[in-house]
Amino acid sequence: MDLERCYELLADIADGRDIGSVEPLGDEETTAVLDLARVAAHAVERKAAPLVCFALGRALASADAETRLVSIADAIARIETESRETGSDA
Secondary structure, rough: OOOOHHHHHHHHHHHHOOOOOOOOOOOOHHHHHHHHHHHHHHHOOOOHHHHHHHHHHHHOOOOHHHHHHHHHHHHHHHHHHHHHHOOOOO
């Protein structure tokens, strides 16, 4: 299954539950979220990646695209910094 089909399935679920629309991420946001997942998986632990992305996504749900990108970049930088400072690399 490709990413486009996944977005279609999510849109169907959202429509069926009357919870708002699901819009595909743009290229820049897709890259940023994948970077966040990679950093969380390596700096925290593998299972943290989807949880970190989901939690930040919930927090940023009503933010504009620029705020989302800046916030994701900030999260990546902070996780990487803390990982270096504590010497913890999952």
